[in-house]
Amino acid sequence: MKHIKPLPLALFAAFAMTATGAALAAPDLKVALIAGKTGQLESYAKETETGFMLGLEYLTGGKMEINGRKLKVIVKDDQGKPDLSRTLLAEAYGDDKADIAVGTTSSGAALAMLPVAKEYKKVLIVEPAVADEITGAKWNKYIFRTARNSMQDALAAASTLKNGSVAFLAQDYAFGRDAIKAGKEALAATGSKANVVHEEYAPAAATDFTAPTQRLFDALKDKPQPRVLAIVWAGPNPMNKIADMKPERYGISLAPGGNILPVMKTWKAYAGTEGTINYYYGFPKNKMNDWLVAEHTKRYKAPPDMFTAGGMAAAAAVVAALQKVPSGNGDQMAAAMEGMSFETPKGLMTFRKEDHQALQPMYHFRIKKDQKNEWDLLELVREIPASELPLPVRNKR
Structure with missing residues (x-):
């Protein structure tokens, strides 16, 4: 009878440890990123995804893991459609077993997702x-x-309008109407004496602004100075077309909200025009933003945009949350994230305990006259700290 030679004790122990380790290996941490990668806001969505992945890379030192557990990012395209957004988030929490989710690009789609998070307790x-x-x-x-909200945008803009007359042009959907409502409230909240004399809403896909612009001019032209036409627009901005109608004839100045770099690149003819923005790559001075600007420019031959920075901020929140609650338990994570502060390309953000809105600085800009290159677009007038933005609590907690 042939005898089998027993394994050396050390080899057996090593084999046992390997088998045990494999059996007990912690599962991947799963993060769902939902964005409108096709549709009107696809450029915003693509920037968000780029910034999110760069953020995870930066925050994990390139390892894409937290406490030894691998990070798996599940990207889904909701096409900006609320029904699809709702379905994809349910799929992410249910079928994909995502520990946490980020999204989405459109406000209407994001609103549709909120009850799903509550249903799955994630x-x-x-x-x-x-x-x-x-x-x-x-x-x-x-x-x-992590994104700023309409009221933060409005409060920043209102802080630059102390008196005179204001008229608004916005898109005729949730974002535009929400922004103008916030704009009027913000003027009162900041103690501005500027009067709102008119508001116009144009279709989101409008290309001809002649009629609404003329109505805005007519409403402003005889009102007290300064006369400001504030433009709130997502996507290709109508400022150039409005400027072609020569608002200066009526002593009217334009106040564009900040936009993505390819849009602002077309504003060179309006040097000296001022506005407010939530991020411009040259404004924040911190280690994370320095890395983002350098790395993004190296890889994509252009500086990061506002939604790129937003994606990175969301990644920072995800990493901080999973570090606090590795189990991914939604109730524990929600409790741990209340009041949580985390570093972003804009500096320190804090989730306010009352409504979980990230408090953050904003920026007052002026369009540069002497632009050194195609992306040298804005100069900083002033950073507006979060402490100067009296953001109301609007939920019914």
């Missing part, structure tokens, strides 16, 4: 949708937002 970090209702009337405890 955290949803909203980026980059801005509608106030997200952290207001439609909010629930699993909702956190």
Whole structure:
């Protein structure tokens, strides 16, 4: 009879440890990123995804893991459609077993996702949708937002308008109407004496602005100076077409909200025009933004845009949350994230305990006259700290 030679004790122990380790290996941490990668806001969505992945890379030192557990990112395209957004988030939490989710691009789509997070008791970090209702009337405890909201935009803009007359042009959908409502409230909240004399809403896909612009001019032309036409627009901005109608004839100045770099690149003819923006790559001075600007420019031959920075901020929140609650338990994570501060390309952000809106600085800019290159577009007038933005709590907690 042939005898089998027993394994050496050390080899057996090593084999046992390997088998045990494999059996006990922690599962991947799963993060769902939902964005409108096709549709009107696809450029915003693509920037968000780029910034999100760069953020995870930076924050994990290139390892793409947290506490030894691999990070798996599940990207889904909701096409900006609310029904699809809702379905994809349910799929992410249910079928994909995502520990946490981030999304989405359109405010309407983001609003549709909020009840799903509550149903599955999982955290949803909203980026980059801005509608106030997200952290207001439609909010629930699993909702956190790294994106700024409409009221933060409005408060920043209002801080630059001390008196005179203001008229608004915005898109005729949730984002535009929310922004103008916030704009009027912000003027009162900041103590501005500027009067709102008119507001116009144009279709989101409009290309001809002649009629609404003339109505805005007529409403402003005889009102007290300064006369400001504030433009709130997502996507290709109508400022050039409005400027072609020569608002200066009536002593009217344009006040564009910040936009993506390819749009602002067309504003060179309006040097000296001022506005406010939530991010411009040359404004924040911190280590994370320095890395983002350098790395993005190296890889993509252009500096990062506002939604790129937003994606990175969302990644920072995800990493901080999973470090605090590695289990991914939604209730524990929601509790741990209340009041949580985390570094972003804009500097330190803090999720306000009351409504989980990230408090953050904004920027007052002036379009540069002497632009050294195609992306040298804005100069900083002033950083507006979060402490100067009296953001109301709108939820019914």
